[in-house]
Amino acid sequence: MKLSESRREVLEELQTTVAAPALPNNATETVAPGGGKDNHFSKLREKFMNELNKIPLPPWALIAIAIVAVLLILTCCFCVCKKCLFKKKNKKKGKEKGGKNAINMKDVKDLGKTMKDQDDDDDAETGLTDGEDKEQPKEVEKLGKLQYSLDYDFQNNQLMVGIIQAAELPALDMGGTSDPYVKLFLMPDKKKKFETKVHRKTLNPVFNEQFTFKVPYAELGGKTLVLTVYDFDRFSKHDVIGDVKVPMNTVDFGHVTEEWRDLVSAEKEEQEKLGDICFSLRYVPTAGKLTVVILEAKNLKKMDVGGLSDPYVKIHLMQNGKRLKKKKK
Incomplete structure (x- = not known):
């Protein structure tokens, strides 16, 4: 792009003004104070103007670019200043807010001590220790309940125990029922035991059976009546549902006692080791x-005086509690 004539004239005048006059060969160059700096500035301006002339843009475009550059610089400066002022303002607000809402550690300690003293006072009122307070109550397993009656015949020295009924027994069989019966005896004598009839497939059996223990009244106070409810199994060991223990020294035999008692988990009885037998079925x-x-058979119990036994085996074939056949070997 060609430059305009007016622009050329301006440039030529500048070059003529800037250019230094040629000195004669025998003349001595005299440098005025500060003349070196002016000469250097003139050279830089001349170089700048030469480079500017090489740019193929009109003057208005160069002026517009310069204005945009100045605006960008001013915008950046404004943003930096604003950001610095905003940080200082937030910092000041944070200090003021912290001063108002600051946590006083002394107040926290005093509050904790007060709450602890209050808890100790509550424990003192309830009579609970820390260990008892932390212990969670265990959920009691529901095993049902048993109704029985007690009476004593002073003329014949007989304790009469009536097994009336049981209710809400747990289902221990596959069909959702049980086959309950009750076994009873007087502790510490476990040899004399009584059993009720087995009631099939029910959780609320009605027994209405009575049993008699021959025991003097003077000895009755040191005994405990144990009523144990079992679930009958034909081909395996009978399952214990629960039991009720009644100390005789807590019973008033001046009248007939009849009451309901909840069944509790029965203690496992240690089975007496009688030996083992090996057999086959076909x-x-x-x-x-x-x-x-x-x-x-092995490990049999010693029954003779000499520490031995004379064993034999008797076989019974049972059906529904009735003996069908009997064999002796």
């Missing part, structure tokens, strides 16, 4: 024949 459906073979 059934032939086509012939309808059951073969039982007694192989051996």
Whole structure:
């Protein structure tokens, strides 16, 4: 792009003004004070103008670019100043807010001490220690309840125990029911025991059975009546549902006592070791024949005076509690 004539004239005048006059060969160059600086400034301005002339842009475009650059610089300065002022303002507010809402550690300690003293006062009123307070109450398993009656015949020295009924027993069989019966005895004598009839598939059996213990009244106070409810199983050990223990020294025999008691978990009785027996069974459906073979017995209980026994085996075939056949080997 060609420059305008007016612009050329201005540039030529500047170059003529800036250019230094040529000195004759025999003339001595005299440098005025500060003349070196003016000469250097003139050279820089001349160089700048030469570079400016090389840019293919009109003057108005250069002026616009310069204005935009100045505006950008001013905008950046304004943003930096604003940001600094905003930080100082927030810092000041934070200090004021912290001063108002600051936590006083002394007040916190006093509050904690007050709450502790209050808890100690509550424990003193209730009579609970720290260990008892932390202990959570265990959920009691519901095993049902048993109704019984007690009476004593002073003329015949007989304790009469009536097993009336049981209710809300747990289901221990696969069908959602149980086959309950009650076993009772007087502690510490466990040899004489009585049992009720088995009631099939029910959780609320009605027994209405009575049993008699021959015991003098003078000895009755040191005994405890134990009523244990079992679930009958035909092919395995009977399951204990729960029991009720009645100390005789807590019963008033001046009248007939009849009451309901909740069943509690029964203590496992230690089974007396009587020995082991090994046998085999074989059934032939086509012939309808059951073969039982007694192989051996070991660890049997000593029954004779000499510390030995004379064992034999007796076999019973039972059906619904009735004996069908009997064999002796």
